[in-house]
Amino acid sequence: MSDVVSYQIVDNIGVVSVNSPPVNALSQKVREGILSAVTAAQGDASEAIVLRCDGRTFIAGADITEFGKPPMAPGLPEVLSAIENSSKPVIAAIHGTALGGGFEVSLACHYRCAIASAKVGLPEVKLGLLPGAGGTQRVPRIAGVKAALDMITSGNPVSAKTALGMGLIDEVISNDDLQAGAVQYAKDLVASGAPLRRIRDITIDPATVEPGFFDAARKKLAARARGAIAPDKIVSCIEAAVELPMDKGLERERELFTELVTSPESAAMRHIFFAERLAAKIKDLPKDTVLRDIKKVAIIGGGTMGGGIAMCFANVGIPVVMVEVTDEALQRGLGIIKKNYSITVQKGKLAEDQMEGLLGLISGTTDYNDIADVDMVIEAVYENLELKKQIFAKLDGVCKQxxxxxxxxxxxxIDQIAAATKRPQDVLGLHFFSPANVMKLLEVVRGEKTADDVLATSMAIGKKIQKVCALSRVCYGFIGNRMLGGYGRESQMLLMDGCLPTQVDSALEGFGMAMGPLAMGDLAGLDVGYKARQGRTDLPDDPKLYRMGTLLVEMGRHGQKTGAGFYKYDPETRRRLADPIVEGMIVDESNKLDIERREIDNEEILARCLYPLINEGALILEEGIAQRSSDIDIVYVFGYAFPAAKGGPMHYADHVGLKHVYDKMCEYRDLYGEQYWKPAPLLKELAESGKTFAQWDKERGAS
Ligand SMILES: NC(=O)c1ccc[n+]([C@@H]2O[C@H](COP(=O)([O-])OP(=O)(O)OC[C@H]3O[C@@H](n4cnc5c(N)ncnc54)[C@H](O)[C@@H]3O)[C@@H](O)[C@H]2O)c1
Structure with missing residues (x-):
């Protein structure tokens, strides 16, 4: 057939085998191979056709490297028509993960069987797309409108067992040899005179859909869309599956798919998809770096972060010892972990005996000598350099070489911390985000002397505990927190110039941030920033700077933990509510500073909060703190809930145009002063040469 698709007749059944490692993606060659095999099978002695794959999975999706390139024949719809119109039954035999276009291929078959460990799904929404080869039309026809909507808008795959219950597959094959089981299943179908069952022939009775169902779905999805536009279009496609005949529904699906594929939202989400994979690569690390074995880990400090970090390791089966100063603190730390797991059990997401197993992996001690045998230590005590140096000196004394x-x-x-030991090559930063057992980002901080194998092992262990790792060099706040400076500052400056907290936060939430900067401050605790500012000598002497943040802390309003900050919080629901006291204070403080308050639109709010963040990102790039601009995007999307549909701050800057960002920086510099608005030389250079951060990455071989 072709070098990636073969065909043979086994026991009167035509077997089409796809063999295109690593995941049998639907490249042009695979499409062509399947088409010619199915066409050839029409005229031979086979009684039915089984479509299966070699290797670790059934077709796992489209070949996304073909996105953005001119279409190459045959297109997927042509292949699906050939399957669907086959004169003999076509049976998909699924193992591994039949995702996206792969699952859509199986839906064009007349029957689907799978081994129990297989999964099927339509994850396109995660790339800002919708299933463009009939998925939105066929799934509701067999699984029902609600199940289809949930499956396609979440993008989450389902197990073979669930798929069987939903009608998405017809048989779970118990034979360990899927091909033999599928051939037998095909023979049984032929023997029983099973019809050529085409999903396209099913019509959905509109009366089975509750009135208002689609409007309600749209509203619900809009509330959590965070700038993504695909979910709404998926609703339209499923609506079309109910209201229109199959061919018209397919046309609608194609039309909306085409809109999405060329949308900036999908471009941004695909950028993040590739950036995530790229971030795992460290440019100058030899490929053959031998990793160290990590079989046991110690966590120093069982507070907010230590507990969450311990859970990350236990969750993947790695034993953890938690070290605390007093038995009381230790019991408190272990108690919080137990409570967190219990909540998961209550939600039905973890079995009681699994929880016991996880807790059995976490032990505690107050004696540093008990961690002499661990392979990795993660320190998470108070943010105090002297304390951290003392602890590292102690670790140097007790931990094995x-x-x-x-x-x-x-x-x-990190370099000062490393210098407190006699083995600085073994020291690095592993910066988790709160809550550490939930947040996906891990900033891996490379010290001056960190050894290659320490870095490579840490990146690998980060992946093992299911984090997305991004490499940073040492600087104040590393990539993420350093960039946050101007963002937080301007969110408060805007209050003095004319905004109220709800206006600032809703502008950024409308942009897609999970939470606006002021609400975020309330969540993290306004006292944290307040204390950090106390120790800084580099801040301009400006009464406008952080004025509200400072006043609120001095009034005892530390944010959510004290029930009030920029907002007040309903004690029952913990919902944030605008607080007239704060709003009045803001106006008074502007008056005291002789600032004439003015109307400020969302565009200005976004520019003033986001452009300093981007500008700092440019400095971070030129200083070599980040390896590439796409790593910065990863830090922001996975660590700071920056909307994936905007692609992270650097991709967003490329999208709005670096010249525009630079010009605005200059405009605000002239208005508000160079101490806050100093364009980064790299931003200026790229703006003047008409280049993007992505191009800059490419020129340096970083992408
Ligand atoms: N909380 C966050 O959002 C967050 C996010 C990322 C990183 N961090 C960093 O993580 C670290 C810990 O922060 P946290 O919020 O978990 O603090 P925390 O105050 O909740 O916990 C610190 C714990 O360390 C323990 N401790 C103090 N000295 C110790 C010692 N000598 N040996 C063993 N244990 C000791 C304390 O008893 C306390 O339980 C800090 O460096 C912080 O900057 C915090």
Whole structure:
């Protein structure tokens, strides 16, 4: 047939086998191979056709490297028509993950069987797309409108067992040999005179859909869309599956798919997809770096972060010892972990005995000598350099040679911490985000002397505990927190110039941030920033700077933990509510500073909050703190809930145009002063040469 698709007749059944490693993606060659095999089978002695794959999975999706390139024949719809119109039954035999276009191929078959471990799904929404080869039309026809909507708008795959219950597959094959089981299943179908069952022939009775169902679905999805436009279009496609005949529905699906594929939202989400994979690569690390074995880990400090970090390791079966100063603190730390797992059990997401297993992996001690045998230590004590240095000196004394010594510090200098030991090559930063067992990002901070194998092992262990790792060099706040400076500052400056907190936060939430900067401050605790500012000598002497943040802390309004900050919080629901006291204070403070309050639109709010963040990103790039601009995007999307549909701050800047960002920086510099608005030289250079951050990455071989 072709070098990626073969065909043979086994026991009167035509077997089409796809063999295109690693995941049998639907490249042009695979499409062509399937088409010619199915066409050839029409005229031979076979009684039915089984479509299966070699290797680790059934067709796992489209070949996304073909996106954005001119279409190459045959297109997927042509292949699906050939399957669907076959004169003999075509049976998909699924193992691994039949995703996206792969699952759509199986839906064009007349029957689907799968082994129990298989999964099927339509994850396109995660790339800002919708299933463009009939998925939105065929799934509701067999699984029902509601199930289809949930499946396609979530993008989450379902197990073979669930798929069987939903009618998405017809048989779970118990034979270990899927091909033999599928051939037997095909023979049984032929023997029983099973019809050529085409999903396209099913019509959905509109009366089975509750009135208002689609409007309600749209509203619900809009509330959590965060700038994504695909979910709404998926609703339109499923609506078309109910209201229109199949061919018209397919046309509608194609039309909306085409709109999405060329949309900036999907471009941004695809950028993040590739950026995530790229972030795992460290440019100058030899490929053959031998990893250290990590079989046991110690966490120093069982507070907010330590507990969450311990859970990350236990969750993947790695034993953890938690070290605390007093037995009381230790019991408190272990108690919080137990409570967190219990909540998961209550939600039905974890079985009681699994919880016991996980808790059995976490032990505690107050004696540092008990961690002499661990392979990795992660320190998560108070944010105090002297304390951290003392602890690392102690670790140097007790830990075995070759153990990796990491700090979860948010701001402190990893090189100074490393210098407190006689093995600085074994020291690095592993900066988790709160809550550590939930947030996906792990900033891996490379010290001056961090050894290659320490870095490579840490990236690998980060992946093992299901984090997205991004590499940073040492600087104050590393990539993420350093960039946050101007964002937080301007969110408060805007209050003095004319905004109220709800206006600032809703502008950024409308942009897609999970939470606006002021609400975020309330969540993190306004006292944290307040204390950090106390120790800084580099801040301009400006009464406008952080004025509200400072006043609120001095009034005892530390944010959510004290029930009030920029907002007040309903004690029952913990919902945030605008607070007239704060709003009045804001106006008074502007008056005291002789600032004439003015109307400020969303565009200005976004520019003033986001452009300083982007500008700092440019400095971080030229200083070599980040390897590439796409790593910065990863930090922001996975660590700071920046909307994936905007692609992270650097991709967003490329999208709005670096010249525009630079011009605005200059405009605000002239208005508000160079101490806050100093364009980064790299931003200026790229703006003047008409280049993007992505091009800059490429020119440096970073992408
Ligand atoms: N909380 C966050 O959102 C967050 C996010 C990322 C990083 N961090 C960083 O993580 C670190 C810990 O922060 P946290 O919020 O978990 O603090 P926390 O105050 O909740 O917990 C610190 C814990 O360390 C323990 N401790 C203090 N000295 C110790 C010692 N000598 N040996 C063992 N345990 C000791 C304390 O008893 C306390 O339980 C800090 O460096 C912080 O900057 C915090």
């Amino acid at each position: 070759g153990a990796i010594l990491a700090s979860n510090t948010s701001y402190q200098d």
